[in-house]
Amino acid sequence: MHSHQPDGTEANGNIPLELDGFVGRRAELSGLARSLDTSRLVTVTGPGGIGKSRLAARVAGARCAPPDGVWRVELAAVRDPEFLDYAVVETLGLTDHTVRAPRETLLAHLTGRRLLLVLDGFEHLVDACAALVVDLLGQLPGLSVLAVGRRPLAVAGEQVLALGPLGEDEAVELFAERAGRQGVTAGDDPHVRELCRRLDGIPLAIELAAGRLGALAPAQLLERLDDRFRLLTGGGRDALPRHRTLRTAIGWSHELCTSEERLLWSRLSVFAGQFDLEAAEYVCSGGGLHSDDVLDVLSALLAQSVVAREETATGVRYRMLDTVRAYGAEWLEATGDAVRLRRRHRDWYVGLATWCELDWFSPRQNEVAARIEAELPNLRCALEYCLTEPDGAELGQHLAGSLWFCWVGCGRLSEGRHWLERSVELEPGHEQARLKALWVLGYVAILQGDTVPALAALQECREEAERSANPTAAAYAEHRTGCLALVSDDMPRAQALLGSSLARYQEIGELNSNVLMGQVELAMARAFLGDLPDAVRLCEDVRRVCEDHGERWARSYALYVLAYAAWSEGDAARARELLTDCLACAHAFHDLLGSVLSIELLALVTVTQGDAVEAAVLQGAAASLWPSVGLPLFGSAYYNAPHELCEATVRERLGDERYEEGVRQGRALGRDAAVCRALGRARPVDGLPAPRGSARPAEAGPGMQQPAASPTRKGGETAG
Numbered sequence: 001m002h003s004h005q006p007d008g009t010e011a012n013g014n015i016p017l018e019l020d021g022f023v024g025r026r027a028e029l030s031g032l033a034r035s036l037d038t039s040r041l042v043t044v045t046g047p048g049g050i051g052k053s054r055l056a057a058r059v060a061g062a063r064c065a066p067p068d069g070v071w072r073v074e075l076a077a078v079r080d081p082e083f084l085d086y087a088v089v090e091t092l093g094l095t096d097h098t099v100r101a102p103r104e105t106l107l108a109h110l111t112g113r114r115l116l117l118v119l120d121g122f123e124h125l126v127d128a129c130a131a132l133v134v135d136l137l138g139q140l141p142g143l144s145v146l147a148v149g150r151r152p153l154a155v156a157g158e159q160v161l162a163l164g165p166l167g168e169d170e171a172v173e174l175f176a177e178r179a180g181r182q183g184v185t186a187g188d189d190p191h192v193r194e195l196c197r198r199l200d201g202i203p204l205a206i207e208l209a210a211g212r213l214g215a216l217a218p219a220q221l222l223e224r225l226d227d228r229f230r231l232l233t234g235g236g237r238d239a240l241p242r243h244r245t246l247r248t249a250i251g252w253s254h255e256l257c258t259s260e261e262r263l264l265w266s267r268l269s270v271f272a273g274q275f276d277l278e279a280a281e282y283v284c285s286g287g288g289l290h291s292d293d294v295l296d297v298l299s300a301l302l303a304q305s306v307v308a309r310e311e312t313a314t315g316v317r318y319r320m321l322d323t324v325r326a327y328g329a330e331w332l333e334a335t336g337d338a339v340r341l342r343r344r345h346r347d348w349y350v351g352l353a354t355w356c357e358l359d360w361f362s363p364r365q366n367e368v369a370a371r372i373e374a375e376l377p378n379l380r381c382a383l384e385y386c387l388t389e390p391d392g393a394e395l396g397q398h399l400a401g402s403l404w405f406c407w408v409g410c411g412r413l414s415e416g417r418h419w420l421e422r423s424v425e426l427e428p429g430h431e432q433a434r435l436k437a438l439w440v441l442g443y444v445a446i447l448q449g450d451t452v453p454a455l456a457a458l459q460e461c462r463e464e465a466e467r468s469a470n471p472t473a474a475a476y477a478e479h480r481t482g483c484l485a486l487v488s489d490d491m492p493r494a495q496a497l498l499g500s501s502l503a504r505y506q507e508i509g510e511l512n513s514n515v516l517m518g519q520v521e522l523a524m525a526r527a528f529l530g531d532l533p534d535a536v537r538l539c540e541d542v543r544r545v546c547e548d549h550g551e552r553w554a555r556s557y558a559l560y561v562l563a564y565a566a567w568s569e570g571d572a573a574r575a576r577e578l579l580t581d582c583l584a585c586a587h588a589f590h591d592l593l594g595s596v597l598s599i600e601l602l603a604l605v606t607v608t609q610g611d612a613v614e615a616a617v618l619q620g621a622a623a624s625l626w627p628s629v630g631l632p633l634f635g636s637a638y639y640n641a642p643h644e645l646c647e648a649t650v651r652e653r654l655g656d657e658r659y660e661e662g663v664r665q666g667r668a669l670g671r672d673a674a675v676c677r678a679l680g681r682a683r684p685v686d687g688l689p690a691p692r693g694s695a696r697p698a699e700a701g702p703g704m705q706q707p708a709a710s711p712t713r714k715g716g717e718t719a720g
Contacts (some may be wrong), residue, residue, distance in 0.1 A: 011354045023177055024170030025055055032059045032161055036146065038114075039159040040137055046163035048323030049204025053120050055163060056148045059116055066144070068115035076121035076322040077377040079275040080384065081128035086270035086415060088117070088132070095411040095592045095671070096628040099448045103132070103413060106445040108627065114142035123321060130155050165201030172196050174203060176443040178210035182303070186210070192216040198225055204323060211305035214258060250327045250694065253304065263289050264297045264684055265306060266335060268327035270345045274317040274379035279352075283344045287337065314367075314374045340386055349375065349382035350395055353402045359513045360405040363550025369589060372406050380402070387422050390574055394430040397423040401436035405513065407444055409553045411590035416444050424457070435473035443480050446487065446595060449630030454484055478698050479518045487634040491525050498522040516542045516554040523561045528638040532565045539565075556585040556594055564642075565603060572608045578636055579605065580679055587675045595671075596625040599678045601632070604646040612653040613662055620666020621674035630646030 032055060035042045044052045050244035060070045073091045076367040085102035096105040110300050117136075122129040130153040133145050137157070147153055152160045166174060172188055175196055186192055195218055199205040209221055216224070228610060254262060267284035268275070280298060285291035298318070301307040306324055310317050320328070332338045333505035352375060354464070356368045379399075386396030400419040407416025428434055445454035462477035464470075482497030498521050505515045513650040519542050527535035539558040547556035563578035586594030599622045607615035626632040651659045669677060 012438070015693065016379065021492065023174040024052065026057075026167050028055055028161070028163060029059055029062075031322065032056070033062075034349070035159045035161060036060075037145065038674070039157065040144045041147070041153075041155070041157055041253055042145075042159045042161065044163055045149060045150065047150060047153055047246055049202050049250075049321070049591055050325075051203040052163055052164050054116055054203075055223045056146055058122065059145060059399065063439050066114040066142070067144075069257070070118065072115045072118040072120055074120055074273075075295050076123060076548065077166065079381070081121055081125050082418075083380070084125055084128045088119075093671075095410070095590055097413045097447055097449075098628060098630050099414075099417070099450050103135065103626070106136065108138050110136070110143060112142065113140075113618055116144045116146060118146045118148065118322075122147060122153075123151055126151060126153065127395040139340065142709070148514040166196075166203060166206075167201065168196060169197070169203040171206055175206050175210050178207050178305075179277055180212050182210065182213050184213040186213065186218060189218065189260060191222050195222045196221065197227065200246075202246050202249065203323055204321065205246055205281070207305045208249055208253040211303060214303060219553060222452040224256070225249075232636060246323065247327070250324060254327065254331075255304075257304070258297075259291065261287055261300050261304075261306075262286075262331070265301060265324075265330045265339075266316075266331040267341055267436045268301075268307065268320055269325045269332055270338075270341045271320075271325075271378060272381045274312070274319050276317050276419070277376075278316065279348055280318070282348050283341065286594060287340075299424045303565075306457065312374060314370050317374065345378070346382045346385045349379050350386075353379065353399055356708075357405060358441050360409070360553075361549055361551055365550065366588070369410050370404070372388055372410065383419050387419075387426065390474050392501070393426040393428070394424070394433045397433035398430070398518075401433065404440045405553075407440070408417045408447065409513070409589055409591060411592055413444050413448055417441070417448065420444060431464070431468055432470070432473070435465055435470060437466075438658065439473065439476040439480055442477070443483070446480065446484050447630075449634070451484060455481070458484070471504060471508050472510065475501050475508065475510065476514070480503065483539050486521050486525055487639075489636050489638055491638070493527050494525045495522065495529065498525060502575045511545075513551055514543060517549070518556060519553065520557045520561055522563075523558075527561060527564055532568055533565070535561055536565050550584050553589055553591070556582045556589075556591075560594070560601065561596055563598075563605075565644075567601070567605055567608065572605050575605045576602065576609070583675060583678055584719070585674075585703060591628055592671075595675060596622050596629055597639075598672065599625070600646075602678050604642045607646055607649050607653075612650045613658070616659050616680055617664025617666040617669075618674075619643070619646060619650070620663035621677060622666070623663065624667045624669065625671060625674065646689065 010362070033042065036388060037060065044054050044056050060072070071091055073690065075084070075087060075696060078087045085106065087524070089105055091103045092106075094105055094109055096102070114137070118131070118544075119129060129147070134155050136143055137145065150209045152158060166173070169658045172192055175192055176188070195209060196206060199209060209225070212221055216670060231389065249471040254265065257265065264284055264499070265282075268280065269290075270283065271279070277295060280295045286296055289297070302309055302318075306320065308319050308321070310319055329338075332341060340589040348544065349363060353372075356372055357367050359365075362368075383396060383399055386392035386399055400416070400423040401604075403416065403419075406412055407420075415715050420437055423437045424434065438457045442454045442461065445457065447453070458477050461473055462481070465473035465477060479501035480499055482494050482501055485494035485497060498518055500517055501523065504516070505511070505518070519538050523535040523538035523542075526532075526538065536715035537555065539561045543555055543562070546552065546558065559578045563575040563582065566572075566578060567575040579598050583595060583598035583602070599618055603615045604624065605617035606618060623632070633643060647659070650662070666674070666677075692708050
């Protein structure tokens with residue numbers, strides 16, 4: 001899935017080969033292409049609205065792509081320099097469950113690869129971006145970087161292309177093309193030429209002017225624009241720097257708006273990246289703008305090119321260009337309404353996360369995953385607001401905890417760890433919210449293989465829950481402590497804690513994905529201790545409940561245990577069928593742990609069915625994924641036993657040399673390719689939700705992301 005900017009470029013992922021409506025820039029196109037041929041770092045600079053992103057996307061998309069692709073990272077919505085590395089990791093489709101920093105993940109997975117990285121909109125992150133580029137280029141000889149911003153990075157080896165305005169003929173051509181989109185024919189008449197000259201050939205200014213042709217003729221536009229220029233500059237055209245021209249053009253477009261349009265323009269500036277109509281109606285209504293009128297006013301802003309409409313996998317969404325948003329933000333501050341709007345924005349996304357957590361345990365689980373993916377920039381803004389406001393501790397802890405399904409189920413452990421740790425460091429807020437954040441933090445740390453912080457968080461949660469007589473938090477803390485015992489090979493303790501936590505859940509009426517995962521984990525402990533019939537009974541029950549509720553994530557882990565039992569009982573065909581289902585689902589949710597566990601067991605099933613060569617390849621594929629998960633097979637003797645049996649069997653049949661060759665072949669596969677190979681498919685897996693970026697580098701390997709839990713009671717996705 002790709003999302004497109006108003007200028008036609010993609011928000012993330014591969015650069016498109018065609019940009020509809022691209023006009024002019026012939027000399028700049030060839031100049032930028034030559035620079036990319038001779039330099040590993042090229043920066044396109046210029047004021048906002050000059051067309052930097054369009055030019056970069058056009059050249060990058062038209063080039064003969066390097067073997068591992070052209071990848072664009074949109075940085076306008078990244079407000080904290082700390083999240084720069086995460087943005088790059090996310091765009092490359094990497095998933096890393098370990099505690100290592102995202103920079104380490106980038107370096108590990110890009111080593112030996114050849115790709116072009118486009119960093120678009122870095123000017124507010126220039127120091128962090130410069131440091132990142134120097135580090136990556138210094139250690140990755142196959143990497144080239146095309147940076148796009150309002151100023152150079154100012155690092156050694158950088159080639160800078162300063163983008164100027166369009167020539168007069170190209171400006172007129174752009175105006176006519178945009179006018180045609182309004183259903184208006186704009187000829188090459190003196191008024192159009194003078195208008196384009198007065199707008200200094202700045203593409204955004206020209207597009208804003210063309211957006212007015214539904215109501216005003218070019219001569220009328222020119223008259224109004226002349227008046228504004230004289231007002232601001234005393235009539236001296238030579239005194240108009242390009243940045244002032246753009247600001248003037250935006251301000252002029254702003255003045256031509258109705259009072260309601262100006263009001264909505266300013267209020268929409270609180271959104272980061274994309275937003276949908278429902279969010280706009282809630283956040284931006286009130287104080288002179290009724291929610292029922294938001295759609296009509298938004299439509300007017302769309303017609304004037306102030307807002308762009310985008311088709312995405314989650315439906316129609318909207319976006320403002322960063323320059324236009326910044327202008328609106330200034331007006332919002334001037335109205336004195338900014339604090340109220342930011343709180344409404346926070347409240348909407350806290351409510352959205354709460355609803356999504358509840359809906360995770362439902363047939364809409366895939367839609368929830370896609371929705372949360374689309375809303376991450378705004379959720380991050382809401383988290384940041386909560387965690388920096390004096391009275392925001394409770395909501396910050398609640399929001400970080402409620403997103404457990406994103407951190408855990410959708411492969412964003414590192415980011416989740418960041419927000420959870422920040423939230424629990426705050427002064428205690430509402431006890432329920434803090435306890436939830438603690439057990440979710442413990443869960444995330446377990447999956448990262450970081451046992452000491454995990455145990456500390458869970459112990460604090462359990463002690464506080466018992467002190468305050470909070471049975472829900474106590475159940476979750478006990479459950480996750482049992483999970484820690486499971487991966488630490490203490491099966492008697494795991495069995496005891498998991499069993500007692502399930503009894504606690506039943507007593508308080510708790511049923512959701514976490515509860516079902518507790519039942520799967522208990523089944524795994526029973527299976528390891530030799531009680532396969534009870535393990536099967538537990539997981540068949542989980543499977544039945546999941547299918548009744550449309551739940552697929554916990555179901556995939558139940559299938560893994562059932563596959564283990566089927567193989568143990570000699571039914572390799574049944575085990576393969578179950579694992580194929582399990583792997584396809586885990587991969588679709590970006591759950592790297594579920595994926596690699598499935599591939600490991602599929603290798604054993606494969607050699608059992610007689611294909612030792614393919615089993616070796618699958619073991620190699622799993623080996624390449626484990627560094628992004630943590631300690632291979634948790635360092636557990638129980639989890640490692642099938643792997644060792646598979647390896648010994650394959651070595652016996654093929655010999656050491658052929659086994660190692662198969663493993664080398666598997667290690668060379670990227671994550672998507674490894675999953676396709678394990679599933680016996682030649683092309684990427686279709687599933688739910690839509691992947692992050694419709695394509696991945698063919699060998700991009702794993703990357704970095706995470707999950708969390710919920711705040712209601714009695715069904716849905718509760719979490720203490």
